Amino acid sequence: MHPDPSPIEELGSLRPYGIRDVARWDENARWLGLLPLQLMENAGRAVADVIETAFPDARRIAVLAGPGNNGGDGFVAARHLARNRTVDVYLVGRPEEIRTPEAKHNFALIAASPHVRVTALGAEDDVRALRLEAYDLILDALLGAGLRGAPRGLMRAAIEAINRHRPRRPVVAVDLPSGHPHEPTVEADVAVTFEWDKREYAGFARIVRPIGFLPELAHLVGPADVRPHLMRRGAHKGENGDLLILAGSARYPGAAALAALAAAPFVDRVFLARPGEAPPPSPAVIPVPLPDRPGGGRETFHPDDVALLRSYLEAADAVVLGPGLGRTPEALAFVRSVLAVLEALRRPHVVDADALYALEPSGSPGSERAVGPNASTEDAPSGGGADADPIRVLTPHGGEFRRLWTAAFAAAERSVEERTDLGSTYSIGPATPWADIAALGEATRRLAERWHAVVLRKGRLDMISDGRRWRYNLTGDVGLTAGGTGDVLAGLIGAFLARGVPPLEAAMTGAFLVGLTGETLARKVGPHYTAEAVAGALPEVTERVRRGDAPPRIASPFFP
Ligand SMILES: NC(=O)c1ccc[n+]([C@@H]2O[C@H](COP(=O)([O-])OP(=O)(O)OC[C@H]3O[C@@H](n4cnc5c(N)ncnc54)[C@H](OP(=O)(O)O)[C@@H]3O)[C@@H](O)[C@H]2O)c1
Known part of the structure; x- marks a missing residue:
């Protein structure tokens, strides 16, 4: 078992996240049940702690606060500091301009307290008349990550007022010095920033303090990761993509139909090439x-079909390959030829189900270079050149994942299979210890890197990686074990690829939406529903997520 990595520490040192990621984490945290009010309380408390520890002699404190959440953090800090210090809060703006419920709530608390003096500075003259020399320390909570452009109006005047007193008074900033990176910027002695150091932060001293973000947020797929991809791209035909599905066989026509039905609402056109006589779904x-x-009829695809399909492959924005194909030598040879064409065209594609069996280790006939894992670093890996981003999404379930692992790694590496139980689809679930989740995540990352593809390992927890990062999806329901839901997922991922969503995000979006649709159906009809019902319910669930209306993950009196 891998040691339990502490995601936050790991991320803090790497600084992989920027200011815009804060909003993403906030939204996903809320979905997990962590209220913004809790985060604001922790942030304000952390600022107060730093002041109490680093500036024990500061007995009289002025808090200059803006109407955003940065100001809200300042209101909380003021409440904590007022227990044993004199604290005056200056709201730069009018109380009715305070924006969020959390900031409003914390403002109301201090405004009602006899221990904090609160003054609203609604005009520039009020700000200019501010006398800060009476204070030992100034807390700058004017503007934080929500700053747009150089500070204007009242904010500019307030920043200048702080800087006039700065040489004589220590200044602590909430999150970052107000105005940064524009001019004027508050000249702060130190900023207390939250959870992790942001990529954009440079040129000022800062202390990072945790505010209670759940550590799994570093790897979790949440609505904030999915929502940006749910807008239709345009009102004109062609702007939402054409998807080509190469799937099915005379014996298994249903899988192809499910993939096509799932994709159809999300793209402009779905083209379905399917052997056999079945009518379009x-x-x-x-x-x-x-x-x-020759000889009449056809059971499955044949390598000769690639030439016939060439114009469709060229015209499609993305391709889904695999559901219900069967594993005849002809069908697998067809898959290998199609993969070579897709690679040459750099066309995004999903390789699902039976098509995964065409991905053979180097050495099997016709498979080297074109579809095998990169056996050595010099070898061209599948899914594009070694340096290019993957264009291929593999969607194995546990058993298929293990097979790909065995194919990709030498015997010594295969022991990882045993240690991480790679083949067991249902052993990893929401109650699994973090160390086990992280081990499977890392295994998925390694497999994705090896095959130079995005790998989505389907299971009770879906693991997704592009070879660099790994993410896990926890939406899902036991009813999704019904036959055909994997075909629905492949079709949906193909649809997002066709709309231009990058492969990692397309896989995360597909897994999240199918899981959430299973949960939604379970609430309506119980655990017995079909893959067709999942495909049918996808648009409604998608719309809920797009509107920011995904139900929270925990039952709590705070979520009606
Ligand atoms: N994990 C974390 O790190 C974390 C998580 C959550 C919250 N927070 C806290 O929340 C803060 C962000 O809160 P926020 O998004 O509400 O934004 P904010 O930084 O508080 O700023 C928003 C306010 O500033 C005004 N503003 C923006 N640009 C301006 C300019 N150039 N001149 C004058 N005024 C300007 C906005 O007015 P208009 O609306 O009129 O533009 C709005 O009232 C962070 O800095 C942090 O303190 C931190």
Whole structure:
């Protein structure tokens, strides 16, 4: 078992996140049940702690606060500091301009307290008349990560007022000095920033303090990761993508139909090439004619079909390959040829189900270089050149994942299989210890790196990696073990690829939405529903997520 990495420490040192990620973490934290009010309380408390520890002689403190959440953190800090210090809060702006419920709440608390004096400075003259020389320390809570452009109006005047007194009075900033990186900026002695140092922060002293973010947020797929990809891209035909599905066989026509039905609402056109006589699953799906094989009829795809399909492969924005194909030598040879064409075209694609069996280790006929894992660093890996971003999404379940692992790694590495139980689809669940989740995440990352693809390992927790990062999805329901839900997922991921969503994000979005749809159906009809019902319910669930209305993960009196 891998040691339990502490994600926050790991991230703090790498600084992989920027200011914009804060909003993403906030939204995902809220979805997990962590209230913004809790975060604000922790942030303000952390600022007060730093002042009490680093500036024990500061008995009279002025807090200059703005109407955003940066100001809200300042209101909380003021309440904590007022227990044993004199604290005056100057709101730069009018109380009715305070923006969020959390900041309003914390403002109301201090405004009602006899221990904090609160003054609103609604005009520039009020700010200019401010006398800060009476204070031992100034807390700058004017502007934080929500700053847009150089400080204007009242804020500018307040920053200048602080800087006039700065040489004589220590200044502590909430999150970052107000105005940074524009002019004027508060000249702070130190900023107390939260949870991790942000990529953009440079040129000022700062202390990082935790504010209670759940550590799993570093790897979790939440609504904030998915929502940006749910807008339709445009009102014109072609702007939402064309998807080509190469799937099914005379024996298994249903899998292809499910993939096409799931994708159809999300793209402009779905083209379905499927051997056999089955009629199109919906008038919205455009059938691609496949001529009879010599001798009549056809059971499955054949390598010769690649030439016939060439123009469709070239025209498609993305391709789904695999559901219900069967594993005949002809079908697998067809898959290998298609993969070579898709690579040459750099066309994003999903390799699912039976098509995964065409991915063979180097040495099997026709598989080297084009579809094998990069056996050595010099070898061209599958899914594009070694330096290019992956264009291929592999969607194995536990058993298929283990097979890909065995194919990709030499015997010594295969022992990881045993240690991490790579093949067991249902052994990892929401109650699994973090160390086990992290071990499987790292294994998924290594497999993705090896195959130069995005790997989505389907299971009770879906693991997703592009070879650099790994993420896990915890939406899902036991009802999703019904046959065909994997085909729905492959079709949906293909649809997002066709809309131009990058492969890692497309896989995360597909896994999140299918899992959430399973949960939604379970609430409505119980655990017995079909993959067709999942495909049918996807648009409604997608719309809820797009509106920011995904139900929170915990039951709590705070979530009605
Ligand atoms: N994990 C974390 O680190 C974390 C998490 C959550 C919250 N926080 C706290 O929340 C802060 C961000 O809060 P926020 O998004 O509400 O933004 P903010 O930094 O508090 O700033 C927003 C306010 O500043 C005003 N403003 C923006 N640009 C301006 C300019 N150039 N001149 C004058 N006024 C300007 C806005 O007015 P208009 O609306 O009129 O533009 C708005 O009232 C962080 O800095 C931190 O303190 C931190």
